[in-house]
Amino acid sequence: xxxxxxxxxxxxxxKQKILKNITAEFPKGTxxxxxxxxxxxxxxxxxxxxxxxxxxxxxxxLAGIPLAKLSHRTMAQHLAVVEQESVLGIDLTVRELVxxxxxxxxxxxxxxxxxxxxxxxxALGRAGVVDLQDRYLSTLSGGEKQxxxxxxxxxxxxxxxxxxxxxxxLDIRHQMDILTLLRSLAREGxxxxxxxxxxxxxxxxxxxxxxxxxxxxxxxxxxxxxxxxDLIQAVYGCQVAVFSHPSExxxxxxxxxxxxxx
Amino acid sequence: xxIVDRLKRGRLIVTLSVVxxxxxxxxxxxxAVDIPPTRFWQALEQLLFDPAAEWDYETIVIFRxxxxxxxxxxxxxxxxxxxxxxxxxxxxxxxxxxxILGVSAGASLGAAIAMxxxxxxxxxxxxxxxxxxxxxxxxxxxxxxxxxxxxAGRSTLGLLLAGIAMSSFLSxxxxxxxYFSGNRxxxxxxxxxxxxxxxxxxxVLLAAPYLVAGxxxxxxxxxxxxxxxxxxxxxxHLGVDVEKIRFLLLCSTALLTAAAVAVSGVIGFVxxxxxxxxxxxxxxxxxxxxxxxxxxxxxxxxxxxxxxRFLLRPTELPVGIITALVGGPFFLYLLASSRKEML
Numbered sequence: 168x169x170x171x172x173x174x175x176x177x178x179x180x181x182k183q184k185i186l187k188n189i190t191a192e193f194p195k196g197t198x199x200x201x202x203x204x205x206x207x208x209x210x211x212x213x214x215x216x217x218x219x220x221x222x223x224x225x226x227x228x229l230a231g232i233p234l235a236k237l238s239h240r241t242m243a244q245h246l247a248v249v250e251q252e253s254v255l256g257i258d259l260t261v262r263e264l265v266x267x268x269x270x271x272x273x274x275x276x277x278x279x280x281x282x283x284x285x286x287x288x289x290a291l292g293r294a295g296v297v298d299l300q301d302r303y304l305s306t307l308s309g310g311e312k313q314x315x316x317x318x319x320x321x322x323x324x325x326x327x328x329x330x331x332x333x334x335x336x337l338d339i340r341h342q343m344d345i346l347t348l349l350r351s352l353a354r355e356g357x358x359x360x361x362x363x364x365x366x367x368x369x370x371x372x373x374x375x376x377x378x379x380x381x382x383x384x385x386x387x388x389x390x391x392x393x394x395x396x397d398l399i400q401a402v403y404g405c406q407v408a409v410f411s412h413p414s415e416x417x418x419x420x421x422x423x424x425x426x427x428x429x
Numbered sequence: 430x431x432i433v434d435r436l437k438r439g440r441l442i443v444t445l446s447v448v449x450x451x452x453x454x455x456x457x458x459x460x461a462v463d464i465p466p467t468r469f470w471q472a473l474e475q476l477l478f479d480p481a482a483e484w485d486y487e488t489i490v491i492f493r494x495x496x497x498x499x500x501x502x503x504x505x506x507x508x509x510x511x512x513x514x515x516x517x518x519x520x521x522x523x524x525x526x527x528x529i530l531g532v533s534a535g536a537s538l539g540a541a542i543a544m545x546x547x548x549x550x551x552x553x554x555x556x557x558x559x560x561x562x563x564x565x566x567x568x569x570x571x572x573x574x575x576x577x578x579x580x581a582g583r584s585t586l587g588l589l590l591a592g593i594a595m596s597s598f599l600s601x602x603x604x605x606x607x608y609f610s611g612n613r614x615x616x617x618x619x620x621x622x623x624x625x626x627x628x629x630x631x632x633v634l635l636a637a638p639y640l641v642a643g644x645x646x647x648x649x650x651x652x653x654x655x656x657x658x659x660x661x662x663x664x665x666h667l668g669v670d671v672e673k674i675r676f677l678l679l680c681s682t683a684l685l686t687a688a689a690v691a692v693s694g695v696i697g698f699v700x701x702x703x704x705x706x707x708x709x710x711x712x713x714x715x716x717x718x719x720x721x722x723x724x725x726x727x728x729x730x731x732x733x734x735x736x737x738r739f740l741l742r743p744t745e746l747p748v749g750i751i752t753a754l755v756g757g758p759f760f761l762y763l764l765a766s767s768r769k770e771m772l
Contacts, residue, residue, distance in 0.1 A: 239668045239669060243667055255663065267655065
């Protein structure tokens with residue numbers, strides 16, 4: 168049984184359908200990338216997976232159980248979400264933020280246990296923010312903040328991790344750091360779903376890709392199956408050339424300027 | 430750099446508690462008649478070891494008048510400050526305070542009705558005004574919470590607007606009563622400015638359970654409150670049932686405000702300002718923000734009460750005037766000296 172299954176999910180308003188009949192499975196231990204143009208419904212799909220939005224029809228199953236049947240707490244014990252970069256309402260230290268990741272595992276009156284502290288320290292270490300743990304979030308750079316958020320999700324100690332554009336606004340070094348981390352977490356058995364903007368990064372790091380276009384799941388498969396000139400042109404409306412990555416056995420794309428020349 | 434980075438966090442609670450104790454002792458010593466603190470021991474001795482004896486004048490002043498008054502001021506200050514801190518987090522708005530949900534206006538309406546209709550019943554040793562204010566506050570609270578559930582749904586702005594609309598509506602009713610009240614208007618205006626004058630143990634006993642329950646509820650949920658303050662969606666992802674917890678915590682702030690307003694009238698500014706001062710001390714994590722806010726609120730209110738009876742003695746000023754008169758400039762000073770951290 169797959170850790171997360173999206174079955175026939177549709178979402179939208181009267182005239183405008185944002186998601187149409189999406190069905191997808193996310194196998195254990197894989198890093199799946201969701202790509203697609205702006206407004207194709209990627210973030211909406213993430214919000215439905217995390218039950219922030221309720222689909223009009225269809226269901227999402229977490230370990231075989233429909234999301235609607237789970238309590239908030241149980242959900243957060245199994246599925247951690249790193250939202251698209253957004254302003255946090257208050258200023259905490261990195262450690263305080265990461266400690267909140269333990270919230271779904273704590274009872275109301277219980278203080279931090281040794282296990283909580285161990286997992287917080289582990290999460291800080293994995294995300295590479297140990298040295299930043301006493302800094303306030305307002306003093307961090309974009310990349311540092313993103314790693315702090317990922318550490319919070321790791322402290323949740325969930326088998327599933329969903330990230331909405333975790334690498335946007337980051338330079339290539341920080342993009343690499345984060346995707347390398349996600350890849351190794353997947354190798355250890357976590358199921359990871361990441362909405363990504365950069366097709367080449369997605370092809371380089373993800374084992375599977377889902378392509379959303381105008382609310383429909385246009386294609387899914389390995390990067391080699393997805394990065395085809397005809398498919399990319401149909402989805403994004405631009406001409407690309409596909410070539411092989413110099414050191415990895417994955418395809419990469421390069422834009423061909425309109426009209427053949429700049 | 431936050432002040433807390435330079436002060437040990439544990440020590441801050443102790444420091445604030447010591448300051449509160451000193452202010453409370455000063456509150457018992459100062460007033461229309463000054464009583465030296467050394468006299469307290471004598472009075473306490475008399476109370477404990479010779480309870481049958483006639484109390485002398487100073488013992489009466491200390492135990493019947495000053496002690497309940499000082500305790501009430503500290504409790505109300507702590508309650509309003511806690512309510513403000515909780516609401517600012519729940520509504521994602523640093524301008525929210527304990528009066529924003531219309532609870533104070535409801536209490537005012539209850540008090541106005543009691544005074545202007547000349548209600549004379551007594552409950553629990555209290556005149557009609559206090560219980561009527563409490564009833565007004567609780568009824569308003571129920572209406573606003575129902576409205577919030579129906580109208581506002583997930584939107585905090587909707588809740589804020591519902592509270593403000595309710596508040597304006599009830600204030601207009603109070604104004605209407607004032608307009609038709611002729612010469613019975615004076616005590617109502619005084620009540621609306623807030624005061625701890627002539628408050629006794631009855632008032633302490635009436636307010637204490639609600640204030641304690643409201644504070645305890647808020648503190649039990651402090652981690653959830655921190656999560657919600659980060660953002661509703663973030664809290665949702667951390668397993669918080671945001672709508673349920675927000676409803677519970679709104680109940681907590683309403684209890685705090687209703688009890689505070691019923692026994693002391695409408696005292697502005699404390700609920701708005703104190704949490705911001707507490708944030709300068711200890712950051713924004715509610716684990717520290719709640720106790721710090723409560724302590725700072727208690728200190729500020731007790732000190733304001735001392736000033737209210739000291740400045741023009743033997744007459745008293747309404748304490749609500751003092752809180753805004755002293756608190757306003759102080760707050761502006763803090764704002765100017767640490768702009769970046771507060772906004």
